[in-house]
Amino acid sequence: QVHVVESGGGLVQAGGSLRLSCAASGLSLSLTGWFRQAPGKERKFVAAINWRIGNIVYEDSLKGRFTISRDIFKNTVVLQMNSLNPDDTAVYYCAAATHYSGVYTLKVQHQYDYWGQGTQVTVSS
Numbered sequence: 001q002v003h004v005v006e007s008g009g010g011l012v013q014a015g016g017s018l019r020l021s022c023a024a025s026g027l028s029l030s031l032t033g034w035f036r037q038a039p040g041k042e043r044k045f046v047a048a049i050n051w052r053i054g055n056i057v058y059e060d061s062l063k064g065r066f067t068i069s070r071d072i073f074k075n076t077v078v079l080q081m082n083s084l085n086p087d088d089t090a091v092y093y094c095a096a097a098t099h100y101s102g103v104y105t106l107k108v109q110h111q112y113d114y115w116g117q118g119t120q121v122t123v124s125s
Contacts, residue, residue, distance in 0.1 A: 002026040002114050006094045009119030012084055018121060020079040021071070022094030027114060031097035032077040033106055034068065036090035037118075043093065048106035049077060055103040084123045091118040 004027070008020040022032060033048035047058045047068040056068055067080040081088065095112035105111050 002096075004094055004096055004114045004116040006092060006116040006119040009092060009121045011122045011124065014085050014123055014125050016084050016123070017080070017082045018084065020081070020092055020094075020119060020121075021074075022077045022079075022096075022116065023075070024096055024114070027096055027098070029070070029075065029077050029096055031100055031106065032068075033095045033097070033112060034077075034079045035093045035095060035109065036088075036121075037093070038087075038090040043109065045107040045109070046092070047079060050100055050103065050106065051077075055106070057103050057106055059107075081121070084121075086123045086125050088121060089123050090121060092121050093118045 003025045005023050030052045031050050034046040035043050037043040049056050049068045051070045065083045069078050094116045096114045097112045
């Protein structure tokens with residue numbers, strides 16, 4: 001049975017940083033994406049990685065503040081978020097895919113087979 005679990009969310013002041021981690025059992029995280037859903041809004045793409053071939057893609061507006069990477073020793077995928085602002089408040093979801101169809105397909109939610117329950121990130125002003 002496959003489980004995808006996010007951790008690292010919490011409350012942070014504007015300008016601060018948070019580091020989210022995604023772990024999985026029963027599944028490789030070679031194709032992993034992060035999405036977020038703000039209150040009252042649709043879930044949207046944040047960042048994704050195919051670490052086997054080194055592809056990384058970001059939502060354009062988040063480039064420079066968010067970084068996705070793989071923690072080799074812990075076998076997790078990390079989302080480092082810096083210079084946070086209240087607009088970043090959302091539930092952040094990790095998702096894992098089992099098939100790769102190209103780097104830009106990693107932005108598409110239905111490409112992912114397994115999802116975590118989400119972790120809340122709240123940025124206070």
